[in-house]
Amino acid sequence: MDAIKMNAQAANRIRGHHRAMAEDLTQRVDAYVLTLEQGEPMAAGRDSLVQHINQVILPHARGEEETIYARAAEPRFGVLALVQDMKKEHGQLEGLTGQLKAATSGVRAMRAAGAIEEVFRSHAGRENDLLLPVLEAAPEVNLTALLEEMHRTTEAPQPSPLSDADVTIDVRLIPHTMRHTTIFALVDRLAIGQALVIEVDHDPLPLRYQLDATHGDQMSWTYLQEGPDAWRVEIRRREAVGV
Numbered sequence: 001m002d003a004i005k006m007n008a009q010a011a012n013r014i015r016g017h018h019r020a021m022a023e024d025l026t027q028r029v030d031a032y033v034l035t036l037e038q039g040e041p042m043a044a045g046r047d048s049l050v051q052h053i054n055q056v057i058l059p060h061a062r063g064e065e066e067t068i069y070a071r072a073a074e075p076r077f078g079v080l081a082l083v084q085d086m087k088k089e090h091g092q093l094e095g096l097t098g099q100l101k102a103a104t105s106g107v108r109a110m111r112a113a114g115a116i117e118e119v120f121r122s123h124a125g126r127e128n129d130l131l132l133p134v135l136e137a138a139p140e141v142n143l144t145a146l147l148e149e150m151h152r153t154t155e156a157p158q159p160s161p162l163s164d165a166d167v168t169i170d171v172r173l174i175p176h177t178m179r180h181t182t183i184f185a186l187v188d189r190l191a192i193g194q195a196l197v198i199e200v201d202h203d204p205l206p207l208r209y210q211l212d213a214t215h216g217d218q219m220s221w222t223y224l225q226e227g228p229d230a231w232r233v234e235i236r237r238r239e240a241v242g243v
């Protein structure tokens with residue numbers, strides 16, 4: 001496959017990951033609104049939202065600054081101003097997360113959470129539509145390698161494996177807002193060759209995009225059952241990580 005096609009595939013993995021992150025964030029913010037509406041204390045939901053942003057969104061931003069942004073900032077691409085602007089938006093996300101953390105009322109927390117969601121969505125859109133195409137079109141850029149490097153900078157150290165046996169979970173039993181976090185926590189604990197089998201009532205494509213973007217070639221994805229009422233997917237940690 002030629003360099004441009006490889007780059008297009010890598011760029012689409014990043015776009016898929018952005019989509020999954022945005023959907024996940026929206027679900028979490030919506031779930032938080034619901035808890036506030038039901039009169040639950042504002043702090044617990046606020047803190048778990050802050051934790052999610054600190055563990056997922058801000059590391060993603062730092063990872064891309066060190067890899068994709070650094071490459072795009074080279075003068076020959078002519079998008080330095082855009083890259084600087086995008087970095088400022090990362091700073092905005094960080095500032096808003098600080099505001100969310102410090103919020104003293106549900107109304108203030110919601111205001112910050114809504115702003116984070118809005119900034120993230122428009123920021124990811126600009127990354128998809130303005131920044132990625134520049135790198136995608138340059139045959140001398142290896143976007144796949146940059147993406148792998150980005151994972152290395154953002155991934156937490158691997159905890160110990162669960163056990164030698166494969167693990168099966170019924171995703172339908174996990175509350176919606178916790179699904180991806182729970183699955184990723186299990187995936188990260190898989191030993192080489194070990195698999196996690198997930199059972200769910202729809203085709204878990206957003207999860208696949210997110211897994212592709214965050215774990216790339218480390219994991220295989222195999223449908224054991226594809227509908228109509230249930231989907232079963234085997235996610236296995238590969239023996240050898242790609243070159």
Ligand SMILES: [Fe+2]
Binds near residue numbers: 090127
């Ligand atoms: Fe970004």
Ligand SMILES: [Fe+2]
Binds near residue numbers: 124
């Ligand atoms: Fe991004």
